[in-house]
Amino acid sequence: MIIERMTFQAKYGEGDALVSVFREFNRVWAKKYRMTTAKIYTDATGEMFTVIVDTAFKDMSEMAAAQARNAQMYADPAFGQWFARMQPLVRSGSRQLLNSVRG
Numbered sequence: 001m002i003i004e005r006m007t008f009q010a011k012y013g014e015g016d017a018l019v020s021v022f023r024e025f026n027r028v029w030a031k032k033y034r035m036t037t038a039k040i041y042t043d044a045t046g047e048m049f050t051v052i053v054d055t056a057f058k059d060m061s062e063m064a065a066a067q068a069r070n071a072q073m074y075a076d077p078a079f080g081q082w083f084a085r086m087q088p089l090v091r092s093g094s095r096q097l098l099n100s101v102r103g
Contacts, residue, residue, distance in 0.1 A: 001100035002057045008093040015049035018089045022053055033069045
């Protein structure tokens with residue numbers, strides 16, 4: 001299993017707004033483009049206003065197929081409007097691809 005982990009540092013006081021935008025992504029965009037619903041995490045300790053979005057894929061080929069759908073989604077003008085609402089909430093971000101190892 002491959003986990004795509006995107007970690008965002010929201011601007012001060014904008015963590016809840018960023019979570020709301022990602023919940024909307026799961027409701028609208030993940031459904032429209034047949035994507036796996038992401039898990040959304042917020043900080044309980046550590047740096048404040050951290051929002052983590054994890055998406056699980058069976059393997060790299062499933063992830064590649066999802067990336068192809070991402071390209072279609074980014075070309076959608078309505079998605080551009082969603083993305084424009086997310087951008088001002090974020091101070092920085094990073095992306096990791098993780099192998100899930102059993103036991």
